[in-house]
Amino acid sequence: xRSRNVIWVSILFFLFIxxxxxxxxxxxxxxxxxxxxxxxSVETTAxxxxxxxxKDVSYLSLDRPEKMDIYIPxxxxxxxxxxxxxxxxxxxxxxxxxxxxxxxxxxAEAIVEKGYAVFxxxxxxxxxxxxxxxxxxxxxxxxxxxxxxxxxxxNIDPQRIGVMGNSAGGHLALLAxxxxxxxxxxxxxxxxxxxxxxxxxxxxYGVPDVREWGSDAFVKDPSSKxxxxxxxxASPVTHLSKDSPPVLTIHGDKDALVPLKLSKDLxxxxxxxxxxxxxxxxxxxxxxxxxxxxxxxxxxxxRSHVIKFLDKHLK
Numbered sequence: 587x588r589s590r591n592v593i594w595v596s597i598l599f600f601l602f603i604x605x606x607x608x609x610x611x612x613x614x615x616x617x618x619x620x621x622x623x624x625x626x627s628v629e630t631t632a633x634x635x636x637x638x639x640x641k642d643v644s645y646l647s648l649d650r651p652e653k654m655d656i657y658i659p660x661x662x663x664x665x666x667x668x669x670x671x672x673x674x675x676x677x678x679x680x681x682x683x684x685x686x687x688x689x690x691x692x693x694a695e696a697i698v699e700k701g702y703a704v705f706x707x708x709x710x711x712x713x714x715x716x717x718x719x720x721x722x723x724x725x726x727x728x729x730x731x732x733x734x735x736x737x738x739x740x741n742i743d744p745q746r747i748g749v750m751g752n753s754a755g756g757h758l759a760l761l762a763x764x765x766x767x768x769x770x771x772x773x774x775x776x777x778x779x780x781x782x783x784x785x786x787x788x789x790x791y792g793v794p795d796v797r798e799w800g801s802d803a804f805v806k807d808p809s810s811k812x813x814x815x816x817x818x819x820a821s822p823v824t825h826l827s828k829d830s831p832p833v834l835t836i837h838g839d840k841d842a843l844v845p846l847k848l849s850k851d852l853x854x855x856x857x858x859x860x861x862x863x864x865x866x867x868x869x870x871x872x873x874x875x876x877x878x879x880x881x882x883x884x885x886x887x888x889r890s891h892v893i894k895f896l897d898k899h900l901k
Contacts (some may be wrong), residue, residue, distance in 0.1 A: 632692070673759075731776065733747055749788075755790075757800070783831075788895065795823045826856070826861070
């Protein structure tokens with residue numbers, strides 16, 4: 587694997603900051619210089635297409651261990667404005683998983699080889715001692731704002747950003763997408779001079795309502811004082827409106843962990859609000875499948891569904 591230090595990022599920041607003398611500007615420069623310091627390698631997808639991988643980028647504050655992997659297409663964007671981008675959020679029941687797990691990596695590779703930049707963030711997870719809410723959604727919305735913050739350095743079009751996720755990541759993708767610039771859910775995190783709104787959402791067997799499923803996993807004691815308010819705020823469907831971005835939902839009819847009924851109910855609510863959406867039911871599909879044909883999705887190739895949807899709303 588060929589790897590090198592990304593010196594040009596620091597050079598670009600130096601050009602940007604030159605001439606700025608006030609302390610605030612310089613503090614912003616120091617922060618950005620540090621969080622974009624990484625190494626880049628040229629990787630190859632399963633279909634033999636090359637892409638640039640920026641590994642373990644610090645997109646949060648420097649004391650946070652959670653990092654981000656960034657996949658950039660190997661070639662020029664098809665628009666002068668830059669690549670369209672997708673934030674891909676991993677699953678794991680809000681308490682496990684990571685940005686580089688197989689499901690996330692294969693989803694990212696399926697998208698990057700079609701000309702999309704893909705940003706895969708880690709986020710705070712639940713532990714036995716502490717629940718991650720609301721930092722987990724702050725992190726995901728920070729990831730959206732981060733993409734806009736560094737858009738010109740990665741050749742990204744900040745107006746063409748989508749979000750996707752599987753399982754718990756699907757929940758966070760829906761929540762981030764439906765809540766837009768919601769004041770409560772945007773009250774934490776970084777880069778608040780940028781918007782956290784997205785153009786579309788890909789929800790892969792995610793949880794649209796944690797009150798219906800997932801309350802025990804999401805908060806420690808769903809019956810404790812204040813948990814009802816937390817679960818309502820954390821449920822994507824409570825933020826759904828006629829102005830919500832388009833949604834593609836993919837769900838297996840043999841999913842034993844997240845019932846298909848939740849996605850059916852979401853589709854009904856999207857229709858009731860006249861929100862453009864697509865619903866793909868994978869016959870024989872269980873939980874935790876990838877976009878590539880595998881045993882868990884009954885050898886169904888789901889890449890074309892996702893790419894067609896992204897092309898429609900981001901290209």
